[in-house]
Amino acid sequence: SSVIRASAPKLENVDELIDSVETFLFDCDGVIWKGDKLIDGVPETLDMLRSKGKRLVFVTNNSTKSRKQYGKKFETLGLSVGEEEIFASSFAAAAYLKSINFPKDKKVYVIGEDGILKELELAGFQYFGGPADGEKKIELKPGLLMEHDENVGAVVVGFDRYFNYYKVQYGTLCIRENPGCLFIATNRDAVTHLTDAQEWAGGGSMVGALCGSTQREPLVVGKPSTFMMDYLANEFGISKSQICMVGDRLDTDILFGQNGGCKTLLVLSGVTTLDMLQSPKNSIQPDFYTNQISDLLPIKAA
Numbered sequence: 001s002s003v004i005r006a007s008a009p010k011l012e013n014v015d016e017l018i019d020s021v022e023t024f025l026f027d028c029d030g031v032i033w034k035g036d037k038l039i040d041g042v043p044e045t046l047d048m049l050r051s052k053g054k055r056l057v058f059v060t061n062n063s064t065k066s067r068k069q070y071g072k073k074f075e076t077l078g079l080s081v082g083e084e085e086i087f088a089s090s091f092a093a094a095a096y097l098k099s100i101n102f103p104k105d106k107k108v109y110v111i112g113e114d115g116i117l118k119e120l121e122l123a124g125f126q127y128f129g130g131p132a133d134g135e136k137k138i139e140l141k142p143g144l145l146m147e148h149d150e151n152v153g154a155v156v157v158g159f160d161r162y163f164n165y166y167k168v169q170y171g172t173l174c175i176r177e178n179p180g181c182l183f184i185a186t187n188r189d190a191v192t193h194l195t196d197a198q199e200w201a202g203g204g205s206m207v208g209a210l211c212g213s214t215q216r217e218p219l220v221v222g223k224p225s226t227f228m229m230d231y232l233a234n235e236f237g238i239s240k241s242q243i244c245m246v247g248d249r250l251d252t253d254i255l256f257g258q259n260g261g262c263k264t265l266l267v268l269s270g271v272t273t274l275d276m277l278q279s280p281k282n283s284i285q286p287d288f289y290t291n292q293i294s295d296l297l298p299i300k301a302a
C-alpha cells in the first residue's frame, strides 16, 4: 500500500506559531537576502519578533565567509545581528574540530574559500590550502610523485571557486594515506544561486570529487546534519521543540529542522516553488509554508 502524504498547509495562524516557540532559526540566502539584495520586509519582521522577546539565530550553509564577515554583511544590509547569532558552515567546521579536541599539533588541509581559513585561525588550529592552492598546476612528467604532509589530520571541503586537480590529489593523499585523517564537508548543496541567471554547481560538487577519489563519505557539519542544531541548542540552552526553523530549501533547511525535532516553516522567497513543494516526487513536507517571512507581520489595515 502506498502512503499518500498530504502536502504542507499554508501558514494561516501566524500568532499561534509565533507564540508556540521561543527561537526562530533563519536560513540566510532565499530568506533574509538573495545574493546581495535584502528581501522585502525583513527588517520589520526581525524587529517585530525581537520585540516579542524571540531569540533570532541565523544559519547558512555558505562557507565562503566567516561569522565576522557575515556580521559585516548584515550590517551593510542595515540589520543589527551579532556575530554570536550567526552559524555559518565555515564556523561549524572549526567548532566541530574543537568539539572533538582535534590536536593543535596536527594540521587541517582546506579545500574552500576564506571563511573556513578565518574560522580555523580564530579557533587556533594549524591549517593550509584554501584559495591560494587554486594557482597550483600539476605538470606531468615521468615519475612525478606528489608529496603530502603526514601531519594533516583533517581535510575540510567547502564551496571553492578555485577548485582544481591539485587540490583533489592533495586532499585525497591526506585522507587515504594519513592514518585516521578526517574528511569533513561544510555542506553538500548540489546547486547554488551565485547569480539569478542560472543555477551554479554548489559545495556538493567539490565534496563529491573527494568522495569519488577516496571512496569515503564525509562528515557533514552544515545543514541538514544535526551538528549545528545540537551546537546552538547547547550554546543558548534552548530546547529544540521551542525552535522554528525557517528556510527556502527542503533538502537542507526543512530537513535540518525536522532532524532536530523543531517546527519548520518553508518560505517561497528562495529556490523552492509551490509546485516543487506539492510535487508527488517531494517527500519532505514542512509544518507550514508561506511566501516570505514578512507574512509573519500583522496585516496592516488598508
Ligand code: PLP
Binding pocket: 027, 028, 029, 030, 035, 059, 060, 061, 062, 063, 064, 159, 187, 189, 192, 193, 194, 202, 203
Ligand atoms: N553555498 C554557497 C556557495 C552559496 O552561494 C549559497 C547561497 O548563496 C549557499 C551555500 C546556501 O546558503 P544558505 O544556506 O544561506 O541558503
Ligand code: CA
Binding pocket: 027, 028, 029, 030, 031, 247, 248, 249, 270
Ligand atoms: Ca537558503
